[in-house]
Amino acid sequence: MPTPDGRVLDLFFITDCLELLHTKQRRDDICEHLMAALGEYCITCELKLPGPEYEGLQGNSSLPPALADELFSYQLKDEEAYPKALTRNMRTVKKTSITVDNSLSPVHTVLQIQCVDRKALFYDIMRTSKDCNIQVAYGRFSSPVKGFRNLDLFIQQTNGKKIVDPEVQVALCARLKEEMVHPLRVIVANRGPETELLVANPVELSGKGRPLVFYDVTLALKQLGASIFAAEIVRHSTSICQWEIYRFLLDDSLEFPLASKQNRSNIVERVRRTLMGW
CATH class of the missing domain: 3.30.70.260 (ACT domain)
Incomplete structure (x- = not known):
């Protein structure tokens, strides 16, 4: 999330396969690796256990019904229907x-x-x-x-x-x-006056989401010149399974106007192609 002084604050909820986040040594090691990877772009890094004030940020999402219908309406048996979540590929x-x-x-x-x-x-x-x-x-x-x-x-x-x-x-x-x-769902939709990119993938029975989705999506947006104002990862349950949904609130610009239908189509196309490795 951008701050008025030109910096960016990123907040991540993470899990540890080693289950050692309660130890100071493990938290210090993770911060050291992050700062080494980000280099001079990282001002500070802090890792701590979430308190009760963050509980509301980790629950299931409440997608508007129309948005959920658009995101999850694809039916494989319908050979002729190609909703917005699909591309020519x-x-x-x-x-x-x-x-x-x-x-x-x-x-x-x-x-x-x-x-x-x-x-x-x-x-x-x-x-x-x-x-x-x-x-x-x-x-x-x-x-x-x-x-x-x-x-x-x-x-x-x-x-x-x-x-x-x-x-x-x-x-x-x-x-x-x-x-x-069709392992993923990718759409661009309006969130009030703003533009939002949504990417959804099924959650494994273990509770884990799909690897590298955040990396692939941000890479695709960077290649297009589209800026991200804010991002969050939430869970959404349907009658079939639980989904992990990446919600990216996009920042409009003169260089890449989001009102352009072509630009919105390019976002869906580039994100899907990057996720699928095409």
Whole structure:
């Protein structure tokens, strides 16, 4: 958040995989690494446990219904509908096929997948498999050919058995395809007189969000010359899952006017392409 004297104050709520944030040594080490990475741009760094005054900043979001509908309205089965959350790349990405085969292994169901190659593809496949209580015993994949990749996954249910129920097979393939084709939601919307960029991704069962989203989005905006006035990360629950939503309040400028429909479209396109590694 910018301050009147030209400085910027960034506030982050973080978790520690080592669970050592309560120790002074761990907090000092983190601050030292941050200051070393930021160099002369970092004036000071302080790490402390949040008090009760911050509780209101860490809860679920209350997105306006119209905004939530626009952000989460995409339906994979509708081959003709392309809402604002999608870009022209999605017509290529939709060329994804998943075949279930129980004859190739005596103890595993084999998923044969052909899809467009992109960043975090394996992450989304493994995340979705875990969410569906599917164990991946073995996998093999080919090098990308003309932007497409072939994968074979040898999977089982948590009880160690194959997936033989046709309804379960269909549900698993549909869920995997949706997460492979459209793992993120990206839109630009109005927040009163201001312009806001929203990027949403599903939260893992462990409670963790998608890695590197904040980095990729800020990089894309920097490349476009779009400035960020403020940013926050919130959680939003739908009937399907919990989502992590990155909300960026953008700063209008003469160099990059946000009233331009072309500039707003460019933001969605560049952010999505950066997140997908295209």
